[in-house]
Amino acid sequence: MTSLVSARNVSKSFxxxxxxxxxSFDIEKGRIMGLIGPNGAGKTTLLxxxxxxxxxxxxxxxxGLDPFRQRRELMQNICFIADVAVLPRWxxxxxxxxxxxxxxxxxxxxxxxxxxxxxxxxxxxxxRQLSKGMVTQLHLSIITAIDAKLLVLDEPTIGLxxxxxxxxxxxxxxxxxxxxxxxxxxxxxxxxxxxxxTDVMFIxxxxxxxxxxxxxxxxxxxxxxxSGDNAAKAQQxxxxxxxxxxxxxxxxxxxxxxxxxxxxxxxxxxxxxxLFVAKxxxxxx
Amino acid sequence: MIRNQxxxxxxxxxxxxxxFFVPVIVAVLMVLTSLTGQVSxxxxxxxxxxxxxxxNMPDNARSAALSGLMIAVSSTFVFAMWILTIFYSLDxxxxxxxxxxxxxxxxxxxxxxxxxxxxxxxxxxxxxxVTFIIIAATHLxxxxxxxxxxxxxxxxVWHLIWxxxxxxxxxxxxxxxxxxLPLWLSPFxxxxxxVSAFTKRxxxxxxxxxxxxxxxxxxxxxxxxxxxxTFFVRSVKMPLFVGLDNMEILFQExxxxxxxxxxxxxxxxxxxxxxxxxxxxxxxxxxxxxLFTAAxxxxxxxxxxx
Numbered sequence: 272m273t274s275l276v277s278a279r280n281v282s283k284s285f286x287x288x289x290x291x292x293x294x295s296f297d298i299e300k301g302r303i304m305g306l307i308g309p310n311g312a313g314k315t316t317l318l319x320x321x322x323x324x325x326x327x328x329x330x331x332x333x334x335g336l337d338p339f340r341q342r343r344e345l346m347q348n349i350c351f352i353a354d355v356a357v358l359p360r361w362x363x364x365x366x367x368x369x370x371x372x373x374x375x376x377x378x379x380x381x382x383x384x385x386x387x388x389x390x391x392x393x394x395x396x397x398x399r400q401l402s403k404g405m406v407t408q409l410h411l412s413i414i415t416a417i418d419a420k421l422l423v424l425d426e427p428t429i430g431l432x433x434x435x436x437x438x439x440x441x442x443x444x445x446x447x448x449x450x451x452x453x454x455x456x457x458x459x460x461x462x463x464x465x466x467x468x469t470d471v472m473f474i475x476x477x478x479x480x481x482x483x484x485x486x487x488x489x490x491x492x493x494x495x496x497x498s499g500d501n502a503a504k505a506q507q508x509x510x511x512x513x514x515x516x517x518x519x520x521x522x523x524x525x526x527x528x529x530x531x532x533x534x535x536x537x538x539x540x541x542x543x544x545x546l547f548v549a550k551x552x553x554x555x556x
Numbered sequence: 557m558i559r560n561q562x563x564x565x566x567x568x569x570x571x572x573x574x575x576f577f578v579p580v581i582v583a584v585l586m587v588l589t590s591l592t593g594q595v596s597x598x599x600x601x602x603x604x605x606x607x608x609x610x611x612n613m614p615d616n617a618r619s620a621a622l623s624g625l626m627i628a629v630s631s632t633f634v635f636a637m638w639i640l641t642i643f644y645s646l647d648x649x650x651x652x653x654x655x656x657x658x659x660x661x662x663x664x665x666x667x668x669x670x671x672x673x674x675x676x677x678x679x680x681x682x683x684x685x686v687t688f689i690i691i692a693a694t695h696l697x698x699x700x701x702x703x704x705x706x707x708x709x710x711x712x713v714w715h716l717i718w719x720x721x722x723x724x725x726x727x728x729x730x731x732x733x734x735x736x737l738p739l740w741l742s743p744f745x746x747x748x749x750x751v752s753a754f755t756k757r758x759x760x761x762x763x764x765x766x767x768x769x770x771x772x773x774x775x776x777x778x779x780x781x782x783x784x785x786t787f788f789v790r791s792v793k794m795p796l797f798v799g800l801d802n803m804e805i806l807f808q809e810x811x812x813x814x815x816x817x818x819x820x821x822x823x824x825x826x827x828x829x830x831x832x833x834x835x836x837x838x839x840x841x842x843x844x845x846x847l848f849t850a851a852x853x854x855x856x857x858x859x860x861x862x
Contacts, residue, residue, distance in 0.1 A: 324662060326858070346665035359571070359657035366570050373563035374666055 275300050275421060275453050276321060281329035282477075283316050290316040291327065292477035300420075303454045303467055307547055308474035314457045317474065318425050321455070322351055334420060347376060350414040351423035358406055360399035364392060367413065375417060383416035386446060404435035411439060415447045422447065424456040428463075436460070440467060461544045471543060475551045489540040492549075493529050495522045497536025505535050512549035523549035560666050564674035565682060572647070575683055578640045579690040582633055583697070590698040615720065622721040623823065625702075626695050630730050633694075634737065637687045641679050641738060645748035646759040648675040649852060658856075668857040672749065676849055679745050684734040691734075692727055722822070729823035733796065736832060740794040743841045746848030753852035754859075790841065796832045 276298040283291040290313045298304050308314045320327040323338035323345055331338060336345045358367070364387070371378040387394070390408050398406060407428065414422065428436045444467065448454065458464055471488075473481040483491065495505055502520040508531065510522035523541055524532070532538055541549065569575060649672070652658040661671065699721060703713045738745060751763040771784035832838060 322663075343665050343667045346663065349663075351659075351663045353656075353659040353663070357656050357659040359652070359660060360655055361571050363570075366567075370563055370567055371664065373566075374560050374664055376665075 274298070275334060276455075277330075277332045279330040281317075281320065281327050281331050283313075283320060283325065283327040289477045291320065293329070294474075294477070294479050296472060296479055296482050298453065298455065298470070300453055301450050302469045303448065303456065304470040304472060305461070305464055305468040305543070306455060306457045306472050306474065307461055307543070308457075309551060312474045313477040314474055315425060316477075318351075318423055318455070318457065322349065322423060348420045349423065350417050350419045350421075351425065352407075352410050352414060352427045353425050358398045358410055361397060363395060363397050364409065365394040367398075367409075368394070371413060371417075377418040378413070379416045379418065383413050386412040386415055404431055407431060407435060407439060408442075411442055411447070415442070420452060422452060422454045424454065424458075426458055427456070428458065428460065436463060440464065443467075461547060462542070465543045468543075473547055473550050480550045481546075488546070491526060492541050492546055493524050493527060493532065494539050494541040494545065495524065495532050495536050496520075496539070497522070501535040505532065508532065512553035514548075521545075523553070557670070560670050561674060561677070564666060564671060565678060568648070568674055568678040568682065571651075572644055572678075574640060575644065575678070575686055578636055579633060579687045582636045583690050583694040586629055586632060586694050587697045587701070590701045618716065619720045619722050622699075622717065623726050625698070626721070626726045626730075627823075629694055629698055630691050630733075633687055633691050634734070637683060637734065638737070638741070641683055641741075641745065642748060642763075643760075644683065645675070645679050645745050646752050646763055648678070649749060649752040649856060650755065650759045668853050672753070672849060672853045672856060675749060676745070676845075679749075680738045680742065681735070684731075684738060688727075688731050688734050691730060695721075695723075695726075725822050725824050729827060732824075732827060732829065736796050737794065740796070740838060740841065741790065742845035743790065743848070746845030746852075749852045750848040750855070753855040794832075795835050795837070796828070797826050 274297045276296075278297070279295050281291055281294045282289065292313070294317065306314050306317070316325065319325040320331055321333050321338055323333075323340075323342035326339045333345060334348050338345050362370075368380055368383055371383075372380045384394075387409070390405065390412070392401065392405055392409055392412075398409070401409065411427075428439050431439070440463065443454070456464060456468075468485050470484050471481065472479060472483075495510075496516070496519055497505055498519045502522075505520070505522050508522075508524055508527050511525050512523040514521050523546065529538055652661055662668075699717055703717055706716055707713050748759075748763050751759050755762040767787060771781065771787060774780055774783050
């Protein structure tokens with residue numbers, strides 16, 4: 272069984288609001304899955320359910336465990352960064368390492384120290400004395416030093432400048448990801464992680480609107496840049512979304528053969544951000 | 557489980573440095589006060605006579621006087637310790653939610669039960685033990701200070717102070733008292749932990765409100781005082797000492813003091829530990845504390861913090 276996360280008809284409601292609405296999906300081992308959705312789409316609720324931080328209906332299994340009822344066992348094999356600001360501000364870096372060494376069976380202190388040696392972080396510094404970027408470096412370093420099967424990142428780079436963001440994802444790939452581990456990541460800055468992902472899942476109004484391997488995207492989706500009569504012809508292939516760029520029309524098609532569109536204009540594979548807009552806005556239109 | 561608990565207790569000690577600093581500050585103040593002579597000689601005339609080297613004072617009275625001095629020192633710490641315990645308990649599950657670090661703490665393999673337990677153990681045992689160690693050290697400093705004073709006046713410090721001070725009895729009794737107090741007051745500690753776990757703002761106010769309002773409402777609506785008496789008795793009447801009120805012993809003077817002096821030679825003999833531990837009120841309190849703590853664990857576990 273290679274399915275690390277398995278969700279069947281998972282729902283979570285807050286009163287009348289269906290934050291997660293009858294969602295089913297699988298995440299396989301060794302993948303980097305991007306979970307993308309507008310604010311309030313249910314991403315964080317879904318992540319919380321996977322982390323055992325909130326209960327939900329339906330059947331959800333993470334690493335073969337029920338996340339809510341077996342959270343303690345689960346946490347030995349999962350790491351998560353909720354966002355950059357959650358390391359306790361009063362703790363000293365060496366105290367953090369001491370603590371993790373005592374409570375986390377899979378934490379390697381020497382690995383963490385090795386990673387921290389590459390940064391400007393002093394082991395006697397308190398978290399509150401570090402810049403936001405350094406706190407993220409610290410958090411990623413300790414998490415990289417935990418031999419966990421699944422890493423969940425919820426907006427890990429929010430509020431960081433571009434240099435730290437690039438460095439964060441660079442380190443994530445170089446130090447953390449080894450093809451065995453699995454990463455689930457949510458972010459608003461889709462463009463920055465696009466090349467990192469092996470899988471992508473769009474979520475809107477609590478529903479999964481797209482669940483695909485990145486390699487399959489070019490086959491399933493195509494974007495046509497055109498104008499005039501060709502635009503009218505393109506309409507016949509029922510695009511899922513259309514927009515205007517510099518007076519030209521851009522159509523997004525799903526499941527339409529590229530050969531059929533050849534000659535109508537410029538064809539290309541939509542990037543994730545455009546595809547996201549197409550699926551979310553097109554779906555609600 | 558035990559390894560986790562030790563790590564979690566260390567964590568409390570790192571986070572809440574007041575556990576250490578509050579008694580240390582009290583200790584420094586006590587030593588300074590002792591240096592200026594206010595506590596050790598200025599105010600307590602009986603001690604004064606003993607220390608002046610008056611041989612007319614019987615040995616047991618001198619021992620009692622020294623024990624009285626030690627109690628005077630300890631009682632200041634007891635007050636500070638209870639204030640510290642209140643603030644610690646109220647902050648323990650609130651601070652992590654306020655700075656959102658709860659998301660980090662919940663990402664490590666420690667259960668909510670283990671975490672809340674570490675907070676309860678800190679309030680019930682760690683704070684009293686740390687306070688005790690610092691009290692004992694303060695006793696030694698204060699007595700050392702008195703020693704210098706006596707020595708300068710040609711008194712026999714061994715005879716008058718070090719062989720006279722009932723260290724074993726006084727320290728045992730102090731430790732028993734420091735550990736018994738949070739047990740007796742445990743329903744309050746449980747309540748504070750629960751408030752700390754659920755309140756969105758101002759835990760102190762939220763915790764104090766029912767303690768003040770319930771007796772008041774009861775008085776207005778039913779003209780009875782069940783709540784008021786329960787809270788009051790719980791607050792001041794710990795059934796650990798027999799025959800003597802634990803406050804009374806500190807403040808008597810004159811003949812009454814002389815009578816108490818004899819008794820005070822052995823603080824342990826004034827305590828009825830068996831009676832205390834078999835008092836149903838104590839166990840009722842511990843059950844209430846357990847229920848509040850369970851509620852705190854439940855809230856930490858089930859509340860969605862988003």
